[in-house]
Amino acid sequence: MSNLPLPGHSDAGDVAARVERKWAFFVVGLMLLLVAMVVYTGLHWAMMPPSRVETIDPTTLHVSGEFIESNLGTAREADGSATVRIVAQQYSFTPQCILVPAGTPVTFRATSADVVHGFLIADTNINSMLEPGYVATFKTTFDKPGEHLMPCHEYCGTGHEGMWAHVKVIDRARFDSLAATARRLSCAN
Numbered sequence: 001m002s003n004l005p006l007p008g009h010s011d012a013g014d015v016a017a018r019v020e021r022k023w024a025f026f027v028v029g030l031m032l033l034l035v036a037m038v039v040y041t042g043l044h045w046a047m048m049p050p051s052r053v054e055t056i057d058p059t060t061l062h063v064s065g066e067f068i069e070s071n072l073g074t075a076r077e078a079d080g081s082a083t084v085r086i087v088a089q090q091y092s093f094t095p096q097c098i099l100v101p102a103g104t105p106v107t108f109r110a111t112s113a114d115v116v117h118g119f120l121i122a123d124t125n126i127n128s129m130l131e132p133g134y135v136a137t138f139k140t141t142f143d144k145p146g147e148h149l150m151p152c153h154e155y156c157g158t159g160h161e162g163m164w165a166h167v168k169v170i171d172r173a174r175f176d177s178l179a180a181t182a183r184r185l186s187c188a189n
Contacts, residue, residue: 058132061087061113066135073184074099074106076176086110088117088130091159093150097166097187100142101175107139118153121167129154142169 061067067087073095074084082104087094089112100106110119112130119128119136128136152163168187178185 054135054137055133056111056135058111058113061111066109067111069094071184073186074179075184076179081105081107082175083107083109086119086165087113088119088152088163089113090115090157091152091163093152093163093165095165095186097168098150099168099170099175099178099185099187101172102142102145102169103172104175105139105141107137109135109137111135115156116154117156117163118151120151120153122149122151124148127153145169145171 056065056067062069067085072085072087074082077083082100084098084100084106086098086108088110108119108126110128110130111134112132114132116132117130119130120126121140124140124142126138126140128138130136146169148167148169150165150167152160156163166187175185
């Protein structure tokens with residue numbers, strides 16, 4: 001074969017080179033845009049986390065404020081929703097078993113008294129880390145009665161494997177009757 005251009009195709013190599021160059025610029029530009037987005041969001045979120053940041057003194061959790069022991073568990077709010085307050089500490093959650101109503105908006109407010117703990121409610125969309133000094137807040141609605149395991153999924157020390165709790169979702173009418181006689185609910189009530 002000779003290197004002579006075919007009739008009518010003398011500049012095919014030049015056309016191919018231009019098209020390849022355009023695609024190369026496009027790909028490089030797209031990669032630069034993606035890197036810029038990652039850098040921007042990383043810097044922006046480092047200065048301003050994506051959720052509301054609420055701090056608390058982990059050394060005084062049990063002494064005063066929202067997370068004293070008598071305030072832990074599930075409470076019925078005036079608007080009909082429920083709020084659950086939980087404290088994680090090596091190697092347990094307090095309360096160990098939580099009652100929540102089915103078909104009702106539930107707000108979880110949780111914190112850690114000592115180290116970073118994981119907060120996961122199996123078969124739900126709740127999965128977070130509990131850091132000492134911060135209050136984690138998340139909302140969900142449980143569709144039907146049932147039981148969910150709540151393990152710590154962040155290694156927190158040598159007793160980590162035994163750190164778990166339960167969330168029992170009960171019928172709303174039953175929850176309302178229990179809430180009428182107790183200020184805070186847990187499975188111990």
